[in-house]
Amino acid sequence: MSNTNDHPMTISEKIFSKASGKTVEAGDFVLANIDRAMTHDITGPLAVDGFYDIMRDKDEKKVWDPSKIVIVFDHQVPADSLNASANHIMLRKFAKEQGILNYDVYEGVCHQVMPEMGHVRPGDLIVGSDSHTCAYGSLGAFSTGVGSTDMAAVFASGKLWFRVPETIRFEANGKLPKHVYSKDLILHMIGDVGAEGARYMAAEYAGSTIEGLTMSERMTISNMAIEMGGKAGIIEADKTTEAYLKERIPDYEFDPYWKSDEDAEYAEFHDYDVSDLEPQVACPHNVDNVKPVSEVEGTKVDQVFVGSCTNGRFEDIKIVAEMMGDEPVAKDVRLLIIPASRTEYMKVLRAGYVEQFMEAGAIVEAPCCGPCMGGSFGLLGDGEVGLATSNRNFKGREGSPESFVYLSSPATAAASALTGEITDPRKI
Ligand SMILES: CC(C)[C@H](C(=O)O)[C@@H](O)C(=O)O
Numbered sequence: 001m002s003n004t005n006d007h008p009m010t011i012s013e014k015i016f017s018k019a020s021g022k023t024v025e026a027g028d029f030v031l032a033n034i035d036r037a038m039t040h041d042i043t044g045p046l047a048v049d050g051f052y053d054i055m056r057d058k059d060e061k062k063v064w065d066p067s068k069i070v071i072v073f074d075h076q077v078p079a080d081s082l083n084a085s086a087n088h089i090m091l092r093k094f095a096k097e098q099g100i101l102n103y104d105v106y107e108g109v110c111h112q113v114m115p116e117m118g119h120v121r122p123g124d125l126i127v128g129s130d131s132h133t134c135a136y137g138s139l140g141a142f143s144t145g146v147g148s149t150d151m152a153a154v155f156a157s158g159k160l161w162f163r164v165p166e167t168i169r170f171e172a173n174g175k176l177p178k179h180v181y182s183k184d185l186i187l188h189m190i191g192d193v194g195a196e197g198a199r200y201m202a203a204e205y206a207g208s209t210i211e212g213l214t215m216s217e218r219m220t221i222s223n224m225a226i227e228m229g230g231k232a233g234i235i236e237a238d239k240t241t242e243a244y245l246k247e248r249i250p251d252y253e254f255d256p257y258w259k260s261d262e263d264a265e266y267a268e269f270h271d272y273d274v275s276d277l278e279p280q281v282a283c284p285h286n287v288d289n290v291k292p293v294s295e296v297e298g299t300k301v302d303q304v305f306v307g308s309c310t311n312g313r314f315e316d317i318k319i320v321a322e323m324m325g326d327e328p329v330a331k332d333v334r335l336l337i338i339p340a341s342r343t344e345y346m347k348v349l350r351a352g353y354v355e356q357f358m359e360a361g362a363i364v365e366a367p368c369c370g371p372c373m374g375g376s377f378g379l380l381g382d383g384e385v386g387l388a389t390s391n392r393n394f395k396g397r398e399g400s401p402e403s404f405v406y407l408s409s410p411a412t413a414a415a416s417a418l419t420g421e422i423t424d425p426r427k428i
């Protein structure tokens, strides 16, 4: 695509222009063509019911384009209840009948599987019936979470109405200090603007710090855009993205058009110098209750969970393995490690980390969402304190409403698993 715009555009305006076939700007209402739709084992069944409801008078009840839909089983896998197995049976049948790609119980968390398996490209408009679908913005796509009934409409028509969002730009410059990671940066940003700071806006992350991040680190940042109310969390595609995509999509060709124009209009602008950023921790019971680790050091933890679509990749787990070395997990602490996908799990396995973690007294589980949303296992009981590398810490998020969840980077999680209390990783 070449630049034929009649006004400077943000990447979101460009993507919605392509998707609606006309030049649009923030505030416009558009009926947009969807490039890819993702659903999973929890929200999928309702979307399928909704789809058949929409199609009730049609003889041929076929989705608009099976090659553009992906189903992933990840929240309750392997089936943890009869309800979950019934959902899986229903979705497997739907996928088979419609010819839709279905990643079954062993593949991993949807937001890891989608980019990893080559279902995300810069410039795409993607919807998923999961709020962290904003994660694919890390590859320069406009990607957002929708409800199951919207997903049903997408299954039927391949289209959805949107209000083209304004953009809030976050620019981060400088080199992240040792033991400070992209998770600390995004927690800091969320703490700064608040849980509604980017409401219905496209968050756009830029600056030399972002440019220097690996794909895995970028995914962490884009994933959490929703925690400030963002509709999307976009990082423009560059050489790093190109290399990631070339490995996964053989015919992929980089198109420099998919970025914001120099003089594009932003609703808000936030600027950060990260060179003296401390490790950050989100404290109970809100993601924007963010404090530097020094303010919560010494808080006893019962469970440390390293995983989720936010920080469950090999790179994250490597940080934990390296920080722990030969040391055991602290007495009375459960360290739960869940790689975000089968691919990431195999990297962890090949690096010898599974053996290291088991010897240290940690538990390594097969890829899934795990305790991230108080689903299948690893739930916190009354009065217990958990530290997690995931993205939400609302009351009861990881189990009992009487438990407490703190969120941090994998490095802070590892340091805390070693000592049994929230610990500054720079001190280990
Ligand atoms: C189950 C699903 C609807 C939910 C979401 O949309 O985000 C879950 O993935 C979460 O992280 O809370």
Ligand code: SF4
Residues within 6 Å of the ligand: 075, 109, 110, 111, 130, 132, 308, 309, 310, 368, 369, 372, 373, 390, 391
């Ligand atoms: S890992 Fe957590 S945040 Fe991610 S999709 Fe699963 S439940 Fe949602």
